[in-house]
Amino acid sequence: MNQPYLFILNPNSGTSIGKRTEVLQNTINAFAKKYQSTAKILFTEERAHATELVKENLQTEDWKAIVAVGGDGTVNEVAQPLVGLQMPIGIVPLGSGNGLARHLGLPLTLEAALKRLFEGKAITIDSAQVNDIPFFCTAGMGFDAYVGHLFSQQQERGLSTYINVSFRSYWSYKPQTFRLNGVDTHAFSLSFANAGQFGNNAWVAPQANLQDGMLDVCTIKPFPKWYGTSLAYQLFTKQLKPSRFIDYQNLREAVVETDVPPMIHYDGEPFQMNTTRIEVKINPASLRVIV
Incomplete structure (x- = not known):
């Protein structure tokens, strides 16, 4: 088996994630199995919860990547604890705007985004901050x-x-x-x-x-x-x-x-x-x- 992936899913992102969480979970698990890996899927419950979930689970497994499923706000929360680390973030862009994903040329549909996630390579990009944010x-x-x-x-x-x-x-x-x-x-x-x-x-x-x-x-x-x-x-x-x-x-x-x-x-x-x-x-x- 390959290294596992940690998925942080925001059910309030975009227009339909919250209405199809079971389909999302089944699709993610099917792709993980196809690529001889496993997926742990966690759901956010409020603003800033994704950041806490990443911090709590970062050291619990030798993750291949920690994946934000949602929009730019979800990506931001998942990425915050990963700044300066070797652990990469993966992005499944299912939010309203998906600005970072679009700039990176990532697919905007679930299946295509998961295929890119499991087959893609990690690159290093800049981050920024406004005061301490x-x-x-x-x-x-x-x-x-x-x-x-x-x-x-x-x-x-x-x-x-x-x-x-x-x-x-x-x-x-x-x-x-x-x-x-x-x-x-x-x-x-x-x-x-x-x-x-x-x-x-x-x-x-x-x-x-x-x-x-x-x-x-x-x-x-x-x-x-x-x-x-x-x-x-x-x-x-x-x-x-x-x-x-x-x-x-x-x-x-x-x-x-x-x-x-x-x-x-x-x-x-x-x-x-x-x-x-x-x-x-x-x-x-x-x-x-x-x-």
Whole structure:
């Protein structure tokens, strides 16, 4: 028998995981058997539970990989304890956005994702952190964090809900002032990209590289309302580039200061900060992931 795999499954990810947990378990076990391995499957019960499950089980077996089954939030929770270790994370992307999986080119269906998991190889990528919170895909503040906060309060998940929330928020949201590395910046949004997209193929930093030891910092400046359609088109066609409204910087670290503690998002998860000083930095070559 080959080394076993530990699967951490979030039944609240995406739009249907919770409705088909038995099918998921049977499929995972069937693939493990096919590849002469075994699978231990654990379910999360609340936010941050995946991190605790990884910590509790990390040393209990000689795992081949610890696998996040869910979206970017689940990936984040599973990956946090693995930063700096040789143990790789596997990703079965069944969430709403799946930004990191899409950037890595992983399949988005259950069977194809499991086939890639059992046949793939581990590579090493960068991770990052905002204050003491690790992130692996993107983090930011401004409009994206505002939408993320509203989206988290919705009963229904999925792309259509996200678009609906974004559209309604667009007309009422007011740009904010941030002090980025000592320079006052009036911005619609401020994004720190390790991977290139938020999820759902919304590419905020098409040029981002998970292995270059740098963060791509995207500042979207206030713009006329009519420009929103063009901005959305560029975002979803991977054509966002520097312009009079969009600025990019490559940084290893950044300090953002605000007048009041901001709402941020990290890997799509909204979080209300309790400080007005936000430190963001890259951690090069710090996470192994199966691709």
